[in-house]
Amino acid sequence: MGQVFGSEFRRVENRDHLGKPAIVAVAIRSYDTTVDDLWEAITTPERLARWFMPVEGDLTLGGRYQLKGNAGGTITRCERPAALDVTWEAMGSTSWVNVRLTPDGSKARFTLEHIAHKDGIGEEHLKQFGPGAVGIGWDLGLFGLERHLLAPAVPRDQQWVETWLVSSDGKGFMRASGNAWGEAHAASGEDPGEARAKAERTIAAYTGA
Numbered sequence: 001m002g003q004v005f006g007s008e009f010r011r012v013e014n015r016d017h018l019g020k021p022a023i024v025a026v027a028i029r030s031y032d033t034t035v036d037d038l039w040e041a042i043t044t045p046e047r048l049a050r051w052f053m054p055v056e057g058d059l060t061l062g063g064r065y066q067l068k069g070n071a072g073g074t075i076t077r078c079e080r081p082a083a084l085d086v087t088w089e090a091m092g093s094t095s096w097v098n099v100r101l102t103p104d105g106s107k108a109r110f111t112l113e114h115i116a117h118k119d120g121i122g123e124e125h126l127k128q129f130g131p132g133a134v135g136i137g138w139d140l141g142l143f144g145l146e147r148h149l150l151a152p153a154v155p156r157d158q159q160w161v162e163t164w165l166v167s168s169d170g171k172g173f174m175r176a177s178g179n180a181w182g183e184a185h186a187a188s189g190e191d192p193g194e195a196r197a198k199a200e201r202t203i204a205a206y207t208g209a
Contacts, residue, residue, distance in 0.1 A: 051148030
């Protein structure tokens with residue numbers, strides 16, 4: 001848990017993207033594997049289904065992908081084994097997810113940026129939740145990736161996932177993740193009280209509190 005929630009592994013940035021103000025959630029992890037293996041884990045449909053969710057579509061540069069029951073979009077950059085960029089289209093809005101893989105000593109470093117225009121995700125939604133709305137989701141996904149890399153051939157156990165999410169351990173994970181994203185949001189310049197309030201609302205939405 002220390003690695004997952006250490007401040008060096010997440011930050012929030014304010015920047016321009018395609019000429020408009022954007023908020024960016026950045027998640028960084030180092031995994032005990034090679035860059036090539038990590039690339040396979042995040043781009044191979046069979047392996048994605050074991051830790052994330054099933055994907056279908058034209059999984060080539062310029063092609064359209066669809067995650068089962070979740071976002072879809074276009075693959076805008078695909079440079080094996082270092083860079084993958086996609087649009088993230090869900091709930092009537094478009095954001096962008098960029099992934100970079102680099103060597104990290106004997107490990108592989110995974111850096112993910114989820115970029116959203118501030119006026120593209122709904123002003124009220126941004127005021128209510130903040131970056132933790134996507135941050136907790138990515139922390140959950142990357143926890144799944146960590147488990148997958150320890151046992152790559154093991155299929156995803158959906159029943160275990162659903163049971164864990166409502167357990168005290170699962171809710172504790174989401175609470176710690178939300179708190180960490182709130183701290184990162186405050187560090188980016190957001191008013192600390194506002195960042196804390198948004199984190200609390202996001203945690204409640206994920207945990208059903």
